[in-house]
Amino acid sequence: MSRIHMIRHGRPASTWGDADPDPGLDVVGAEQARAVARALLALPAGERPFRVVSSPLRRCRETAQPLADALGVTVEIDPRVGEIPTPAALDAQDRPGWLRQAFLGRWRDIPGDLDYAAWTREVAQGVASHPGAAVFSHFVALNAAVSAATGGEAVAAFRPDHVSVTTFDLVDGALILADKGREASTQVL
Numbered sequence: 001m002s003r004i005h006m007i008r009h010g011r012p013a014s015t016w017g018d019a020d021p022d023p024g025l026d027v028v029g030a031e032q033a034r035a036v037a038r039a040l041l042a043l044p045a046g047e048r049p050f051r052v053v054s055s056p057l058r059r060c061r062e063t064a065q066p067l068a069d070a071l072g073v074t075v076e077i078d079p080r081v082g083e084i085p086t087p088a089a090l091d092a093q094d095r096p097g098w099l100r101q102a103f104l105g106r107w108r109d110i111p112g113d114l115d116y117a118a119w120t121r122e123v124a125q126g127v128a129s130h131p132g133a134a135v136f137s138h139f140v141a142l143n144a145a146v147s148a149a150t151g152g153e154a155v156a157a158f159r160p161d162h163v164s165v166t167t168f169d170l171v172d173g174a175l176i177l178a179d180k181g182r183e184a185s186t187q188v189l
Contacts, residue, residue, distance in 0.1 A: 003169055004049075005040060010063045123141050
């Protein structure tokens with residue numbers, strides 16, 4: 001058995017519809033990144049991550065960096081743990097409404113140009129391919145991993161707060177949910 005920690009990024013400097021499509025962290029988010037690094041480093045040796053993986057997006061990379069620095073490792077980038085792909089026909093202004101609608105339903109019912117139920121399995125496979133890692137990701141990808149691990153169909157299985165740590169055990173190649181991270185009512189970005 002291996003342990004994997006999946007962490008939602010810290011608070012971003014901007015939100016949906018702002019000019020920056022790939023914002024970094026704001027001052028609070030940067031402190032959240034340092035705090036989650038300290039919390040992960042304080043875990044018992046058998047539970048502490050020794051690898052750091054991130055979504056390609058800046059807010060995740062910046063959240064991952066303090067832990068990587070403390071461990072003396074490079075942040076590994078894995079697009080499979082990235083943000084949910086937006087349908088090609090939608091622009092940035094339409095994305096929030098599309099996501100809000102998606103949150104009300106099931107993965108297989110999300111409209112778009114992908115099979116989003118299959119996407120949840122790809123996210124879970126991405127997470128599972130990093131035993132012993134802290135994987136820095138996004139609200140929707142965390143929900144995808146939890147859904148895949150539990151067999152759930154709801155898109156919004158829970159509402160992970162910024163730098164919320166969700167823990168999975170990897171057993172025979174499958175993700176097993178050990179602990180959902182802290183929840184909060186935050187804007188999704």
